[in-house]
Amino acid sequence: xxxxxxxxxxxxxxxxxxxxxxxxxxxxxxxxxxxxxxxxxxxxxxxxxxxxxxxxxxxxxxxxxxxxxxxxxxxxxxxxxxxxxxxxxxxxxxxxxxxxxxxxxxxxxxxxxxxxxxxxxxxxxxxxxxxxxxxxxxxxxxxxxxxxxxxxxxxxxxxxxxxxxxxxxxxxxxxxxxxxxxxxxxxxxxxxxxxxxxxxxxxxxxxxxxxxxxxxxxxxxxxxxxxxxxxxxxxxxxxxxxxxxxxxxxxxxxxxxxxxxxxxxxxxxxxxxxxxxxxxxxxxxxxxxxxxxxxxxxxxxxxxxxxxxxxxxxxxxxxxxxxxxxxxxxxxxxxxxxxxxxxxxxxxxxxxxxxxxxxxxxxxxxx
Amino acid sequence: xxxxxxxxxxxxxxxxxxxxxxxxxxxxxxxxxxxxxxxxxxxxxxxxxxxxxxxxxxxxxxxxxxxxxxxxxxxxxxxxxxxxxxxxxxxxxxxxxxxxxxxxxxxxxxxxxxxxxxxxxxxxxxxxxxxxxxxxxxxxxxxxxxxxxxxxxxxxxxxxxxxxxxxxxxxxxxxxxxxxxxxxxxxxxxxxxxxxxxxxxxxxxxxxxxxxxxxxxxxxxxxxxxxxxxxxxxxxxxxxxxxxxxxxxxxxxxxxxxxxxxxxxxxxxxxxxxxxxxxxxxxxxxxxxxxxxxxxxxxxx
Numbered sequence: 001x002x003x004x005x006x007x008x009x010x011x012x013x014x015x016x017x018x019x020x021x022x023x024x025x026x027x028x029x030x031x032x033x034x035x036x037x038x039x040x041x042x043x044x045x046x047x048x049x050x051x052x053x054x055x056x057x058x059x060x061x062x063x064x065x066x067x068x069x070x071x072x073x074x075x076x077x078x079x080x081x082x083x084x085x086x087x088x089x090x091x092x093x094x095x096x097x098x099x100x101x102x103x104x105x106x107x108x109x110x111x112x113x114x115x116x117x118x119x120x121x122x123x124x125x126x127x128x129x130x131x132x133x134x135x136x137x138x139x140x141x142x143x144x145x146x147x148x149x150x151x152x153x154x155x156x157x158x159x160x161x162x163x164x165x166x167x168x169x170x171x172x173x174x175x176x177x178x179x180x181x182x183x184x185x186x187x188x189x190x191x192x193x194x195x196x197x198x199x200x201x202x203x204x205x206x207x208x209x210x211x212x213x214x215x216x217x218x219x220x221x222x223x224x225x226x227x228x229x230x231x232x233x234x235x236x237x238x239x240x241x242x243x244x245x246x247x248x249x250x251x252x253x254x255x256x257x258x259x260x261x262x263x264x265x266x267x268x269x270x271x272x273x274x275x276x277x278x279x280x281x282x283x284x285x286x287x288x289x290x291x292x293x294x295x296x297x298x299x300x301x302x303x304x305x306x307x308x309x310x311x312x313x314x315x316x317x318x319x320x321x322x323x324x325x326x327x328x329x330x331x332x333x334x335x336x337x338x339x340x341x342x343x344x345x346x347x348x349x350x351x352x353x354x355x356x357x358x359x360x361x362x363x364x365x366x367x
Numbered sequence: 368x369x370x371x372x373x374x375x376x377x378x379x380x381x382x383x384x385x386x387x388x389x390x391x392x393x394x395x396x397x398x399x400x401x402x403x404x405x406x407x408x409x410x411x412x413x414x415x416x417x418x419x420x421x422x423x424x425x426x427x428x429x430x431x432x433x434x435x436x437x438x439x440x441x442x443x444x445x446x447x448x449x450x451x452x453x454x455x456x457x458x459x460x461x462x463x464x465x466x467x468x469x470x471x472x473x474x475x476x477x478x479x480x481x482x483x484x485x486x487x488x489x490x491x492x493x494x495x496x497x498x499x500x501x502x503x504x505x506x507x508x509x510x511x512x513x514x515x516x517x518x519x520x521x522x523x524x525x526x527x528x529x530x531x532x533x534x535x536x537x538x539x540x541x542x543x544x545x546x547x548x549x550x551x552x553x554x555x556x557x558x559x560x561x562x563x564x565x566x567x568x569x570x571x572x573x574x575x576x577x578x579x580x581x582x583x584x585x586x587x588x589x590x591x592x593x594x595x596x597x598x599x600x601x602x603x604x605x606x607x608x609x610x611x612x613x614x615x616x617x618x619x620x621x622x623x624x625x626x627x628x629x630x631x632x633x634x635x636x637x638x639x640x641x642x643x644x645x646x647x648x649x650x651x652x653x654x655x656x657x658x659x660x661x662x663x664x665x666x667x668x
Contacts, residue, residue, distance in 0.1 A: 169580035209573040214565035215528035257413040267376035276572040342420040
């Protein structure tokens with residue numbers, strides 16, 4: 001039976017001692033889980049070693065920890081594979097730590113209430129239908145629920161919260177799990193508060209436009225929820241369907257970027273900043289007081305760019321159009337004139353299952 | 368090796384030194400660059416946020432133009448963000464023939480078609496260097512080993528995650544290539560926390576605080592690990608790490624001042640190209656110290 005060394009981060013607030021590392025030797029087949037390893041160490045070597053767990057089958061979402069620097073379910077990570085990964089970094093021990101972004105209660109147990117659950121509550125995670133409830137159940141066409149099945153797969157393990165790189169620098173960020181949960185209701189045809197929900201999340205400086213688009217949550221989610229994709233869906237709904245002009249420039253940034261590519265084909269960076277601040281408009285950016293203030297605060301950076309020779313005044317003022325820009329414009333026109341947005345969600349159709357009927361989900365394009 | 372070359376928007380805009388450095392490095396590695404001057408922006412995640420069909424069509428257009436370059440081994444980019452944004456679209460285009468046909472319809476008036484071909488590739492210069500040219504071949508071409516230079520690798524999110532989409536099952540070491548190249552060039556890779564983290568650039572217009580705290584923290588971590596410089600294959604990361612560094616320093620309340628090199632610049636130094644030709648005088652954080660270390664090594668040799 002192979003032997004593995006688990007290097008575990010220990011912490012017991014009652015001991016008064018700072019967190020420390022302790023190594024445990026365990027013996028089990030490579031296909032068993034890291035959780036099995038931790039439990040063996042607890043059962044045979046130190047009964048005080050603490051980890052939260054229940055189903056041991058990637059369903060309950062209790063045992064998320066950080067293994068060799070990567071957040072994931074301990075029950076869902078094979079110990080043999082974890083060892084191979086450690087070895088590839090030149091280590092002979094599997095490092096197991098509590099997740100990031102949440103206070104540690106003891107050893108591998110973090111305070112989910114203080115962070116994860118608090119943030120989930122923030123997004124009003126229940127249905128807000130209009131009017132009196134129907135006599136019997138709400139009836140919706142089944143295909144209208146397909147779009148939200150991905151977010152419904154969440155098991156609230158908190159892995160995405162623990163790995164989130166925006167949360168690492170802004171603890172107030174609503175975070176990936178809660179925002180994915182918000183989309184579960186924004187995308188639900190029975191919910192009547194869609195616009196209010198979107199407006200609330202878009203206007204929060206730690207909300208919709210505080211996601212840094214790093215894919216960390218997509219990478220670590222054990223259930224394929226892809227929280228960042230749900231955040232992008234929320235943004236799409238907020239801007240395209242409701243035209244919500246938020247004070248975080250989310251609307252302006254998207255509009256500026258998309259419009260500049262339509263006009264030039266490649267990005268005219270010098271115009272992106274002012275247009276983003278001016279809700280997409282260059283003129284507005286120069287007359288609107290809040291936009292002017294933001295522009296002024298960016299001046300030192302602009303001056304640094306000019307001084308270093310990185311940005312030439314010519315590049316700032318003039319941008320060439322692609323030789324075949326008319327085709328880019330035509331593509332924009334063709335797609336924007338459609339009544340519905342065409343979307344292919346690989347979670348729903350499968351990565352190679354798209355050849356079958358019904359492969360394409362169609363999102364709404366309300367206006 | 369001949370490649371269809373997509374330089375991206377930023378390398379021809381606010382980081383012209385990157386475009387110039389790549390042009391100087393390519394002949395030293397026998398890479399023939401056929402620039403895709405009709406191709407459009409990859410969308411950088413923003414057009415994807417706006418409309419998926421639009422971004423998939425725009426990138427299918429770029430792929431079709433690249434596939435039309437006769438004799439090209441594949442397509443090469445020099446931007447992590449282009450790599451990630453384009454890989455995302457390609458994943459969808461390749462997953463469903465029905466979807467691909469719908470997208471290709473938009474390309475027809477221009478006489479273009481994106482062909483599904485599992486052997487066709489689109490690689491960042493970093494991937495191309497390790498996988499197509501090889502580290503042994505690179506080592507043979509080093510004329511000025513960067514001995515003594517301590518380099519902190521900074522990958523960029525889009526070239527690191529999601530690992531499944533980015534082909535890590537076939538190339539599991541892609542998250543270590545920068546360190547491998549740094550070693551091959553004779554320099555010393557520095558271990559620090561921020562290597563695979565986010566520079567914060569996507570938030571710079573929306574939440575400057577969250578954006579620059581990220582950049583500042585990673586630079587500070589690299590400095591604490593005794594790095595002489597940082598290197599990145601992503602010009603957007605470069606904007607936040609270099610152009611914005613003075614502002615980032617304020618947000619993390621400490622002095623920074625760490626030079627940040629573009630990946631082709633680091634390679635170019637070891638291949639004997641002059642720092643000036645590599646545009647190293649066009650940085651906000653001065654690269655003099657890096658140039659001094661490199662020149663010192665050359666003088667001693």
